Amino acid sequence: MIRAFFDPFLWFDMLCPPILNKGDKVALVAPGGAVDEIKIRFAKEVIIGKGFEPVCGDHLLGRSNYFSGTDEERASDLQKALDDPEIKAVFMARGGYGITRIIDRLDFTAFLRNPKWLCGFSDITALLNHHPEVVSVHGPMPTTFSKDRNSTDQLFDFLMGKDLDYTVRENRYNKKGSVIAPLVGGNLTLVCHCLGSASEIDMDGKILFVEEIGEALYAIDRLMVQLKRAGKLANLAGIIVGQFSAVRDSQIPFGKDAYGIIRSHVEEYGYPCLFGFPAGHDTENLPLPISGLVSLDVRESENSRVSACFGNGI
CATH class of the missing domain: 3.50.30.60 (LD-carboxypeptidase A C-terminal domain-like)
Structure with missing residues (x-):
């Protein structure tokens, strides 16, 4: 017998972002550690190959010591992606460390009004769970797209509506x-x-x-x-x-x-x-x-x- 641990009436308050359609814009931002340009180049090719338009954050390839930019720069990139109505999904480029340094700077008002997919894992755990009323995806990030094709394919398949x-x-x-x-x-x-x-x-x-x-x-x-x-x-x-x-x-x-x-x-x-x-x-x-x-x-x-x-x- 399968038990159900949820209130079905409360469940209707959950927000599931709309599926991705070919031609949609998706953002690549680096809210934590600095990223490898070669891996980003590969990730952009994957995204384009799936039929989407990658939009890179201003500081995606930046560096400020360990991080891809200062706290202000990284928060600005993520905020722009959250607010832009044309962006339908936000891929966090990598984990490492950094999201909790900036998460309290972010304004999620526009995001909650028009939810979009947040995708990542590792350090990005804090962001994925920050607004539990919106479904997000724990899965491959742009810097790991090359590690396992099946996992990356499954990620995009789900974002496009596949169970x-x-x-x-x-x-x-x-x-x-x-x-x-x-x-x-x-x-x-x-x-x-x-x-x-x-x-x-x-x-x-x-x-x-x-x-x-x-x-x-x-x-x-x-x-x-x-x-x-x-x-x-x-x-x-x-x-x-x-x-x-x-x-x-x-x-x-x-x-x-x-x-x-x-x-x-x-x-x-x-x-x-x-x-x-x-x-x-x-x-x-x-x-x-x-x-x-x-x-x-x-x-x-x-x-x-x-x-x-x-x-x-x-």
């Missing part, structure tokens, strides 16, 4: 169950970083997605403890665990791998847990709709399924 339907290989850490609920989350560090801020994520009744890169096992445990102590794990509808890439142990072994750590912190709860979803910092990074309604069907000894219909009709 998402994934079969996920069995994993020994899975906890079976089925649920339909809105999806939230992204990078685990950013999910925790947003606690206590205007970007804190409401996780009650939601499916939480998490992925991570480059963290020590004890640090992953600490992040999960933080979520638990903040009351964020007890009332989830489910959890989807993506890639935990380049994870390292300390000199004295922690005793559990990343998935084992996460499973131990959600063990006491009855909701379904899916491990090994192919999204994050590895080669494959399948798109997921943040704030979109997702159907999660987890099996323990066979393949599981994750699906989402465009416009959220499950």
Whole structure:
């Protein structure tokens, strides 16, 4: 039996941006770290090949120490993309660090009046979840378009109105169950970083997605403890665990791998847990709709399924 963890009457208040049509303009902005010009050149070719017109932010290829520009410059580029009615989607060029330095400078009035797709992952987690009433996309960014063609194709297919339907290989850490609920989350560090801020994520009744890169096992445990102590794990509808890439142990072994750590912190709860979803910092990074309604069907000894219909009709 599939449980539904949402109020269907409240769900109609959700804003799903319109599908992309051939010829639409899409923006490329760099709200965080500086970007590689060669990767941007490739991304523009991909976008043009899909039938869209790329519009580059003024400081897309800029540099201010670590960042692609000063806080003012990066915020200005993103603000212009949010406000321009001709821009139908905004692709964040890369993650790294920087979005939370500028997010409180942004005015989302025009964006909320005429929502458009915000696309990215990693550091961009904070932006994707900042206005949960608008569906956004956790998925490939322009600087990662070249890593996996299938993930990039799936991203554009979804933006053009195609449903998402994934079969996920069995994993020994899975906890079976089925649920339909809105999806939230992204990078685990950013999910925790947003606690206590205007970007804190409401996780009650939601499916939480998490992925991570480059963290020590004890640090992953600490992040999960933080979520638990903040009351964020007890009332989830489910959890989807993506890639935990380049994870390292300390000199004295922690005793559990990343998935084992996460499973131990959600063990006491009855909701379904899916491990090994192919999204994050590895080669494959399948798109997921943040704030979109997702159907999660987890099996323990066979393949599981994750699906989402465009416009959220499950």
